[in-house]
Amino acid sequence: MTALRFPDVPRGRLPRRFPVRHALCAVPLVLVAVAAVRHRSVLAEGFGQLRTASWPWLLAAAAATCLTWVAAACTRQGAVVQPLPKKRLLVTQFAAGAANHLLPTGLGASAVNLRFMTVCGVPPARSSAALALYLLAESVGRLGLLAALLVAFPDALRPGTLQPAGTSAEPPLLSGGSALVPAVAGALVLIAAALAFVGRLRRAVCAFLRDALGEARSVHTRPARALALWGGSLAFPACQAAGLAAVGRALDLPVPPAHMALAYLAATVAVALVPTPGGIGSVEAALIVALVAAGGPAAVATAVVLAYRVITVWLPLVPGAVTLGALVRLKVI
Template identity: 75%
Template sequence: MTVERLPHSLPRRLPVRTLRDRLPVRSFRGRLPVRQVLCLLPLALVAVVAVQHRAVLAAGFGHLASAKWPWLLAATAATCMTWVAASVTRQGALVQRLPRRRLLATQFAAGAANHLLPTGLGASAVNLRFMTVCGVPLARSSSALALYLLAESVARVGLLLALLIVFPDALRLGELLPEGAVGPLLLAVGGAVLVAVAVLLLVRRVRAAVFAFLRTALGEARSVHTRPARALALWGGSFSFPLFQAAGLAAVGQALGLPVHPLHIAVAYLAATVAVALVPTPGGIGSVEAALIVALVAAGGPAAQATAVVLAYRIITVWLPLLPGALTLGALVRLKVI
């Protein structure tokens, strides 16, 4: 048997530079610009939102200058505790243990994403990506997200109803909606429910996907509630989150001398946030301010002072953490945590 030899004209080894030059450029450089763009995108969005709301920012900082600083520090502390409460609730909605420090950093970054994208979508996308990187299957992470949203909604509405029962005169509900707006609102909600039910019943693929998701979600919820620590974290965090938010608004009200009882301010906050929960604006910017002002006026506060309190409150809870949150979001993307 004879062995054929390669011609002497062909080199036995290709230089590394020659091999790299012959391969497609995208294999070496295609991924880098995308990740860099994702890291810089939150900062660009912060700049755009800040320019759009520069008048609100100027007015809010002006009101903070005349406020009582101890109460402002209390509002800042309550705002920081909301990220801890969100982290506890996220962990409580999932059986698998998540890294605590990364989970807390992710909630801080998710808050910034939530203010830059339509309400709920930013935080949900960040947390889904985080759980995926942590090795949680998509079905389980989606179920955990749905359980988190359900628990937080139940806790918020439950707190509002409980406070309205204890303080029935805290809020004049008739002033929250314009006259004659209740009927059209109920018709719109009823129509949306009917459309959703019709799609669910008539479209087989949608029905199969929904039922499969519900089976997974119910199984995950059952597993969570068989572990007392997870159930306590889920519901304790769900009730703590809106309480810390309401406490922050009440502290700002005290800082600016709003003549409304702090518990009545909490009722106004819960009523306003429940009312705007379905408004698809980035972080509720604009809609939340309007609803809070109307709610505080309905609770007995003067319109001018209510406006000052809301603007100062949104500076503390939205605008001050927005840039650090965007930087954290970019860092987490760069470090491949999300």
């Protein structure tokens, strides 16, 4: 009888049955479970609002949400000269959305896309430059849409409706300006001092700026890339705002759709610097305040925001986390 032979295993060591990559695949699902438990009351109320809403408008909101991933893929491709695999790029944006809701705002999607570009053969310096160009274009697109809507509908937001009678009319930001201005000035002085006296940091920043400017020039010499970059950066916040407007119509919020879009853009710009995972908590509060300022009743505005966040955040979160784990296992990212 032929003797069975087993691979030699070094003494004192066991074979690796659970590679690190397999363990990382489960991390997104664990984070989703933790987030769902922490926000279970919001989830229950949000799903309750969906039961009473008009389904055609909810489907329109879901379609607008899906289009945001297409817009993000277009903008990502427009930010880099090297062509990226289209299908994998689109799937990566879906997975990056889940990562963005599980980590502080912007970090999850940025990390996923930076890794994706590196795997696709884009050099690290150009990947970082493309990421910076994407963030710049997305910010310019969001602020540009907000400015255009403010010009078109200057009376859409009425902050005075949020202010109790007898209180000061001075905005909180201005009332605390005496403390805010020195803090901002001090931070700018510290940054300038660091760049002036730390040579290695200064050289690294200068090299990054050269790479970023070079990548931006290369992108804008190609009309297709420039169109994808700026078209996608405008379409992304427009689709998000359209989704909120559709949910508002589904729940009969008495606010014009254009005013709801303006409220959405104003709220997201206001909370852009709040380091919470996916803006969970801060975005809801800002959206409710903005919709009330646009003329909506507080109770209906709260229902609209909860239903909107369920459609755009919580429903895609589990499949997005599964997709993220699959991309990690398949070494796409």
